[in-house]
Amino acid sequence: QKEVEQDPGPLSVPEGAIVSLNCTYSNSAFQYFMWYRQYSRKGPELLMYTYSSGNKEDGRFTAQVDKSSKYISLFIRDSQPSDSATYLCAMRGTSYDKVIFGPGTSLSVIP
Amino acid sequence: NAGVTQTPKFQVLKTGQSMTLQCAQDMNHNSMYWYRQDPGMGLRLIYYSASEGTTDKGEVPNGYNVSRLNKREFSLRLESAAPSQTSVYFCASSGGLAGAPNYNEQFFGPGTRLTVL
DSSP, X not given: OOSEEEOOOXXXXXXXOOEEEEEEEOOTTOOEEEEEEEOTTXXXXXXXXXXXXXXXXXXXXXXXXXXXXXXXXXXXXXXXXXXXXXXXXXXXXXXXXXXXXXXXXXXXXXX | OOOEEEEOSEEEEOTTOOEXXXXXXXXXXXXXXXXEEETTTEEEEEEEESSTTOOEEOSOOTTEEEEEOSSSBEEEEESSOOGGGOEEXXXXXXXXXXXXXXXXXXXXXXOEEEEEO
């Protein structure tokens, strides 16, 4: 079993839809959870960063962590064509641990 | 402020050839990383350097060597390229205070697309 799993998609939604992207993980020591966005032929860029369980909101984006279920989610409200990208979840244990990335979910938002 | 730069952007090699991928950052970061990205596999860490003068193996180091030339530059060398090394290679850097929540926030370069025939 991989440490971090993500549905690879592709996920295709109409503009304005609410998008839910998810990751599951197996290591209960993970404490820091991140979402990276990667546009085609570009490097990943950090989108959101969450510590431990709970929700974090930033504009149209909400990150949710449920450590009891080992499950994290990223919600995108009012999705836009510019949100079309691959979304990678990432996580680590302590501040000194290496980051483990999920394989990514490809999202297309259709105008 | 260029961030993280990588050269070359594209490269085609024949099996057995060698090459060095170059990476530089201008953010005064201590830590630098090399990843490879393959379809369905996500980003896998090849080598990393926590500070100038130190390097450590990641998840998939076989077939690669690295050099942390100075604080800015971190190169990845393929001594004898194999078709299994066909991939997209990303360099990243991070520089938060050790122990701080953003310590491992990583900034990525644009990638090098390598094909080994």
